[in-house]
Amino acid sequence: MDNLIALDQDFYHQDVIEVAKQLLGTYIRVSSDQETLLAKIIETEAYDFPLDRGSHTYGGKRSPKNEAMYAEGGTAYVYKCYGYHDMMNVVVGPKDIGKAVLIRAVEPVTNIEIMQRKRGILGNHHLLTGGPGKVCHALGINKVTHNGITIDSKSTIALFKGDHQDPNMIVATPRIGMSKHVAESSNWLYRFYIEGNPYVSRPLKLSYNW
DNA sequence: CCAAGGATACTC
DNA sequence: AGTATCCTTGGA
Numbered sequence: 001m002d003n004l005i006a007l008d009q010d011f012y013h014q015d016v017i018e019v020a021k022q023l024l025g026t027y028i029r030v031s032s033d034q035e036t037l038l039a040k041i042i043e044t045e046a047y048d049f050p051l052d053r054g055s056h057t058y059g060g061k062r063s064p065k066n067e068a069m070y071a072e073g074g075t076a077y078v079y080k081c082y083g084y085h086d087m088m089n090v091v092v093g094p095k096d097i098g099k100a101v102l103i104r105a106v107e108p109v110t111n112i113e114i115m116q117r118k119r120g121i122l123g124n125h126h127l128l129t130g131g132p133g134k135v136c137h138a139l140g141i142n143k144v145t146h147n148g149i150t151i152d153s154k155s156t157i158a159l160f161k162g163d164h165q166d167p168n169m170i171v172a173t174p175r176i177g178m179s180k181h182v183a184e185s186s187n188w189l190y191r192f193y194i195e196g197n198p199y200v201s202r203p204l205k206l207s208y209n210w
Numbered sequence: 211c212c213a214a215g216g217a218t219a220c221t222c
Numbered sequence: 223a224g225t226a227t228c229c230t231t232g233g234a
Contacts, residue, residue: 079216079230085228
């Protein structure tokens with residue numbers, strides 16, 4: 001994978017739904033002292049502001065925990081869910097506007113064996129990187145190291161343009177894991193993935209009716 | 211103090 | 223398809 005072109009700042013200042021869709025097919029690179037891992041993003045979820053009840057920033061709610069989500073577009077918002085699963089989001093829009101896109105699944109591109117070792121998984125399929133916690137685990141993304149960092153070609157987390165993504169191959173569904181309190185927001189079609197991609201997360205509750 | 215988690219891995 | 227479980231954060 002040569003010729004990687006980093007996403008520019010303008011990319012992160014589009015509508016959050018646009019960013020969620022356009023991130024499909026782009027490449028995420030995570031670098032550490034030990035290795036450089038590359039994967040293609042194939043599933044995302046948009047979190048809007050301020051009326052999205054499913055978002056951590058709903059109603060302008062702000063605390064040290066979600067502060068990074070109010071940073072400038074192009075920042076990483078990484079938080080822990082259920083005590084141990086790290087979740088990686090790309091912040092969207094201007095500073096103090098709490099919008100972001102969650103990276104829900106990726107397709108490994110280089111150093112797949114290292115991702116398998118980190119995950120403790122032998123195969124190369126959706127169990128390896130299909131799920132937001134799995135993505136961070138496989139790529140070595142964690143809150144302590146990465147929350148609040150700027151995403152650019154010089155950073156430990158970088159995003160690069162992918163091949164042109166056919167809009168007809170993008171599937172939209174409700175988001176996963178929305179609680180009841182979230183009410184009507186849970187029905188919004190804010191989850192996007194590339195049709196037919198084998199790495200799409202498939203939790204058990206995937207029977208939708210619309 | 212307690213309830214709520216943008217989930218995952220393991221059983222049956 | 224069910225269930226145990228990780229533990230930090232923030233609001234009451």
